[in-house]
Amino acid sequence: MAPKVLISDKLSDAAVQIFKDRGIDVDFQPDLGKDKDKLLEVIGQYDGLAIRSATKATEKIIAAATNLKVIGRAGIGVDNVDIPAASKKGIIVMNTPFGNSITTAEHAISMMMAVARQIPEANASTHAGKWEKSRFMGVELTSKTLGVIGAGNIGSIVIDRALGLRMKVAAYDPFLSEERATEIGVEKVELDELLCRSDFITMHVPLTDQTKNILSKENIAKLKKGVRIVNCARGGLVDEEALAEALKSGHVAGAAFDVFAVEPATESPLFNLPNVVVTPHLGAATTEAQENVALQVAEQMSDYLLTGAVQNALNMPSVTAEEAKIMGPWIKLTEHLGNFIGQMTDEPIKAINILFDGEASEMNLKALTAATIAGIMMKANPDTNMVSAPVIAKERGIKVSTTKQDQSGAFEGYVKVTVVTDKRERSVAGTVFSDGKPRFIQIKGINIDAEIGEHMLYTTNEDVPGIIGSLGMTMGANNVNIANFTLGRSAAKGEAIALLYVDEPVPAAAIKALEDTGLFQQVKPLTFNV
Ligand SMILES: NC(=O)c1ccc[n+]([C@@H]2O[C@H](COP(=O)([O-])OP(=O)(O)OC[C@H]3O[C@@H](n4cnc5c(N)ncnc54)[C@H](O)[C@@H]3O)[C@@H](O)[C@H]2O)c1
């Protein structure tokens, strides 16, 4: 059945066309995002949800999204998506980090110019038939200092344009390296210096616990007198109440805001103050940007739903379509290795160590690691996937480590997974043969070459005669057909293992019969998602 996607915000028609062209069923309901109850009612039907900022993908919506695999944000900010809740449920959240950055930077520059020359008020006054030539005295931008808070994609474009306007530019961004600052031609400063030196300040940071209220009442008091503030990033970065007071007192000369603490903003302390320019979250509102983000999000979501390729996800490592094809069998192998260990382990896991050798070590290890952890966690929750597993492992305090090596032994490459609990360490290794089929090649340090099937039986025993006969007879007596029978032993330890790939689940009676022989140390039926 074709995957089904809901577009619940106003996206360009280009997105609808892309989904259709890729064979995906698409429901375009651009106003649904505003109706929380309706969204809650229908979300369970969809594999994908494409949104902008109006739809709030809350924990409640995500809990009701029983089929959802991907949320695609046609834009940058994902503060309207509960990413931890999505991750725990195995839902990928992706955005389009570059599609609207030029447009938003241009909006910030426009807003800065508008507030420098009071254009909106002059425009309204002139339309009203007044000719108030002496009322609207502005300031020049040339040689003024622009303080940029956040020098990422949008901040860097704003810096470039401001330098073109012959402004002096200083940036505060704790993650900006000196090399990058030099490359983009900006002076890197601390926040306090930026606050007291800037004639204009523009913000280009996401809304996080660290950036929330970054222009607090206390910081507004530190601003240079006559400063003008531009916010085209997110509401919540500025204490709007304190800024309104500073505007009224004349400490701040002007403000230009595109975003507000509460949106849609029908009221704000900033509304109707002189020399405050406001727009209704128009930063990304150009034909070009909307076309870019719609095309990109639809392509990314389709790729994921149809091929497993992951691009621009916030809660999962990227996997290109090419990688997804090559890595498919290795992802399956690592899931099986994890699954084997998960089914064998009944006590809490403290650590997972994964060794990647040869060919395997050259792949996307983040993805293979995520698949291994998912395999291990599936025993506790069969819905665990590569998105949710690392989050759950972290929550449980499980230490995950990976090692790469290239010992080019008997195999082109292999993966070995070791799980550590309070009681023991347990290891299993596997490889992918040239036929693309994953195989187990070592269990408990004992070499084996076992094909992996949906239903399997794993036994361990002392290396003595009579074991194979007992296994064969018991399976026959319980009407279980054996598709493949693999043995391995450690002569040094006097230990042997067997892996049987059988056509149907091994019944409890067969397990009991084998246990009753007293020949086996362990008799464990296993299932794999082949
Ligand atoms: N108004 C709009 O329509 C509109 C459009 C697009 C984006 N946005 C907003 O703009 C924001 C920035 O977008 P971007 O593409 O430049 O993102 P980005 O991730 O490329 O850049 C953000 C920058 O902020 C910096 N940063 C993070 N925490 C910081 C802190 N505590 N102090 C200072 N700097 C910090 C990061 O190091 C990074 O360089 C988005 O998160 C989004 O909320 C708004």
Ligand SMILES: O=C(O)[C@H](O)COP(=O)(O)O
């Ligand atoms: O983060 C973004 O990309 C912008 O805030 C744009 O939001 P919008 O898609 O709702 O216009």
